Amino acid sequence: MTDAERSHYRICPLCEACCGLEVRTRGDRVVAIRGAADDVFSAGYVCPKGYALKDLHEDPDRLRRPLVRRDGAFVEVGWDEAFAEIERRLVPILQRDGRDAVALSVGNPSAHKMGLILYFSRLAKALGTKNVYSASTLDQMPKQLSCGLMFGHWLSVPVPDIERADLLVVVGANPVASNGSLWTVPDFRGKAKALRARGGRLVVIDPRRTETAEIADAHHAIRPGADVFLLAAMVHTLFDEGLVALGRLAPHVSGLDEVRAAVAPFTPERVAARCGLDAAAKGNPVAIPGQANRVAAMVAHLAPKSLLVPILAGRHPGLK
Numbered sequence: 001m002t003d004a005e006r007s008h009y010r011i012c013p014l015c016e017a018c019c020g021l022e023v024r025t026r027g028d029r030v031v032a033i034r035g036a037a038d039d040v041f042s043a044g045y046v047c048p049k050g051y052a053l054k055d056l057h058e059d060p061d062r063l064r065r066p067l068v069r070r071d072g073a074f075v076e077v078g079w080d081e082a083f084a085e086i087e088r089r090l091v092p093i094l095q096r097d098g099r100d101a102v103a104l105s106v107g108n109p110s111a112h113k114m115g116l117i118l119y120f121s122r123l124a125k126a127l128g129t130k131n132v133y134s135a136s137t138l139d140q141m142p143k144q145l146s147c148g149l150m151f152g153h154w155l156s157v158p159v160p161d162i163e164r165a166d167l168l169v170v171v172g173a174n175p176v177a178s179n180g181s182l183w184t185v186p187d188f189r190g191k192a193k194a195l196r197a198r199g200g201r202l203v204v205i206d207p208r209r210t211e212t213a214e215i216a217d218a219h220h221a222i223r224p225g226a227d228v229f230l231l232a233a234m235v236h237t238l239f240d241e242g243l244v245a246l247g248r249l250a251p252h253v254s255g256l257d258e259v260r261a262a263v264a265p266f267t268p269e270r271v272a273a274r275c276g277l278d279a280a281a282k283g284n285p286v287a288i289p290g291q292a293n294r295v296a297a298m299v300a301h302l303a304p305k306s307l308l309v310p311i312l313a314g315r316h317p318g319l320k
């Protein structure tokens with residue numbers, strides 16, 4: 001009975017793409033890991049790190065029990081002993097140097113493991129330190145702060161609907177490599193291919209010719225740090241051309257006049273040189289024929305219906 005092969009369906013715990021896995025086991029041994037074909041989200045896609053979970057699981061160096069350093073060497077101990085050691089050494093540090101003498105760091109699996117989801121924040125609160133670090137604090141806190149201020153919660157992050165978009169503009173992100181990170185889009189390459197197959201277009205704005213830029217209809221190699229000017233010019237153009245129509249969202253929006261005033265100086269012509277996009281680009285699929293200024297062309301063409309993806313979390317959890 002224990003020798004019969006069985007399938008278990010799980011979510012890959014390694015990154016936010018949340019690919020569905022089919023884990024084949026015989027007894028307590030993992031015999032294979034592959035993408036779960038029926039997963040509605042990832043449809044069988046899995047990156048090399050997902051396949052490597054079997055190796056990670058069986059790695060002889062994997063930590064399976066707590067280790068305590070004694071006389072310069074790590075020694076395996078039981079959980080009771082580990083907690084006693086923590087109590088013995090941590091409490092005096094807190095008493096002597098204060099709560100901020102402790103720093104906590106938590107990795108990506110914290111978003112996938114019930115125990116960590118439930119208890120990490122409680123532990124952080126109990127310790128009372130302000131030094132809490134995670135994969136998020138490396139690169140996505142500005143996005144989460146802005147989402148918290150705009151939508152009420154730091155996890156209310158709007159994501160593009162790539163499966164229905166006609167035009168996808170990716171600003172400063174490389175989802176072919178990252179599978180979206182905060183966006184959570186497993187198999188971005190396949191989804192971008194489907195977008196183009198139904199007549200949609202992918203435009204990348206990035207100083208670097210990324211893997212995503214390689215498969216895009218257009219890549220604008222903007223000068224580093226200039227994306228804020230380009231985005232301000234896009235918003236300027238929306239106001240300038242009377243394209244701001246709030247409709248049923250009007251009761252939920254405040255500060256529109258302040259935004260209009262803030263972006264008023266940022267005309268496409270003014271930001272072009274700063275963005276390094278001032279030359280007319282031959283064959284540029286975004287440019288409008290006859291328009292010499294590439295930024296103006298891009299702004300005018302994109303602004304009315306663009307689906308902007310200002311993903312600030314450009315992590316690259318997928319292997320190339």
Ligand code: SF4
Pocket residue numbers: 012013014015016017018019045046047048049050051179186317318
């Ligand atoms: S992209 Fe790779 S690492 Fe991320 S969830 Fe999917 S299989 Fe796991």
